[in-house]
Amino acid sequence: MTTVIHHATIVTGARDLSIHFNAAIAIENDLIAAIGPTDEVMARFPNAENVDGRGKLVMPGFANCHTHFVRILARGIFEDQNAPNRPPFTRKRRVPFPPLRPEQRAAMARLGVLEALRSGTTAAMDITNNIQDYAEAIVATGLRLVLAEQVSDRAKGVRVGEPGVFEADPELADKGLQRIADLHAKWHGAGNGLVTVAVAAHAPDMVSPALLQALRDLREKLDTIATIHLNQYWGEVEVIKNTYGMLPTEYLARHGFLQERLVAAHCRCMTPEEEKILGASGASVSFNPVVAARSGNSPRITDLEASGCRIALGTDEFTEDMVQVLRSAVLIERLRLKESERPRPEEAMLWGRLTATVP
Template sequence: MNLIIHNVTVFTNDDQNTVLENQAVAVKGARIEAVGTPAALKKKYKGFRQFDGEGRLLMPGLINAHMHFYGTFARGLSLPKPPRNFHEILRFLWWRLDTSLDLDAVYYSALVPAIGAVKHGVTAVIDHHASPNAVDGSLDRIEEALAQVGLRAVLCYEVSDRNGEEVRFRGLAENDRYIRKCQAAKEQNPDHLFDGMIGLHASFTLDEETLDEAAALSRSLDRGCHIHLLEDMVDARLTEQKYGADVVERLLQYGILGPQSIAAHGIHLDQVQMDALAYSDTMIVHNPQSNMNNAVGRADIFGLLKRGLPVGLGTDGMSPDVRPDLRTGYLLHKLALRNPNLGWEEFQKILLKNNPLIYRRVTGQPVGRIEPGYLADLILVDYFPPTPLTGENFWGHFLFGIVDAPVDTTIINGEIVMEHGQLPQVDEAAVAAEARKVAAKVWERFYA
């Protein structure tokens, strides 16, 4: 699509947080072609569709750097008995739910939050999927759901030894197949919406042979791994009991961590482990709402950032919208450390700078800025500032205003996927109705 978006205030998200009043952005195909005055762009690009932003804020779309789409079917689900700790949360809820999914459930559990992502200004997601009884083709079904909405994503299948050798083998094969599929698609179109990583659960459910095979696959495909790291001390305790090793040392030794890999959580890292991660340049993703919900602790994001690690922000399946996690994380650390001055610069960097950096590092795609050559992943926000808005104070507007503002229009890869709050390609009520039918079958298997 060729488009001129005019009558907008533009937040470019460049290094200076430049804010441009009453400007316009020209989009040609999937990329941003130019930024300038409305008169100049209308004169230069006469055949482009003109889209009146009506004074709204135009900014790069947001990125959710760690998500579990399949958690959708946990909504409203009651557990047979209350869990006493994180390991029991895994056993009583997540490991029973993922084994209850079939391919239809995989599809609808992705489609529902994909709609929610687009409606809340999230234009790209890095997902981590598990469905041990429906492994083969599961990533294709997620892609099919996201493509219906137009959402950009990196997908992976969670490999683990907890469901036996055959499921482990199928999980590795699914990652291999899907990554190769995406690589072939990107050779034809570098702006292709989808890419893949090698998904792994956590050290305490991964045997040596599995880590060897995952590392070999990572090297052969030149793709990093996406793994949970020390979300709870059960990871450290069972890794020591089963393998006689430190979690971080073990994963580094096998080549699982590194500059192309994402480690989610990192709550129980000590100083030595953080130093080792910094040396490896592994990407870390903070998930504060989920961590609070599971009562597993608080990651030392300040220690990680001081070491130069690229720390991003995800939701861990709590919501497709990353903005609630942004505010939650910002407040969590201030309260926990009893310091009202913490987090201002750090969370701005994590969400606005590091999440795009992580996505660019994983995929090679230029996302996260409004400037020529970048992908046109843009959101038009119903935010009309009641006080002066500048590059110097943008974060204050974001944290205490934009975070609550409705998203009017979402553009991904140069295509308008939501216009004035409507997704023309999706019947939301029909999707929800079908999802309820599928969920009923999932729940029947869950309780069996």
């Protein structure tokens, strides 16, 4: 079966992001067979099913490398509860996300996936706990998924980014590690290989050294990827400094959690030295520009890229619109750099593609 989309504008997956106007793309047995001028491609595949692409853009799908599908429920309700960027860094006055039954979580997740697909996303990393509640519902959509079961062992009742001394709860750690193992056993490789199950440490201030090392070992055993919220809040930085006498990225490096198959999200409360440490590890950084703008604090994304990090894009909470993310990434980094022409949209397109992420 061959299909030709003709008279379209086509953006390729090449690093130079070649743009072909009045062009055609031939798809044969689910693989791209040819891209070129419309007349040439149509002549080469005379028996193909033709799709008129006039006024349409054909491009690689987006990879959303940091999202929480279930939290689409919070749109317009919890969006302006940002952590402070100046002391005191407490988050205690923030309204917590409401508890949901498994069937409610599945409904919210399906809504999130629908919006993701409508905005051109073809792959997404979903990070939360108890993904088992709704995994079946989102795997059935056909989206390429990384299901990252999130684990922490900081004492219950303490929110991420909340200042204070770290106190670990070993029972939470054991339960979290078991959730990852169970999710991996059931869903890794599902959907004809479209599903990957990843290891997710919540954040440096939510994970003890013992759990961080256990997650590192589990990731190696399962031969999968890992993710973590890193340098997301100034309160997180304060907890790690007061508890361990170092910065969050140094803490991860000390316990062997940094590596090239790690996606570190946010990275906005980070020193230049930490950027170099992270870059040297070969890790990827998920730049989540919409939530960065909302919080009034954005990472030095082009500096992180120059340090050796691969840059990816994510929506984080409340939205799955990767087109909005792409635009925001360009505008926010230009504002930070006080530049009018860089980064270019073509660079952000590379950040938003699947090949920009972990190996």
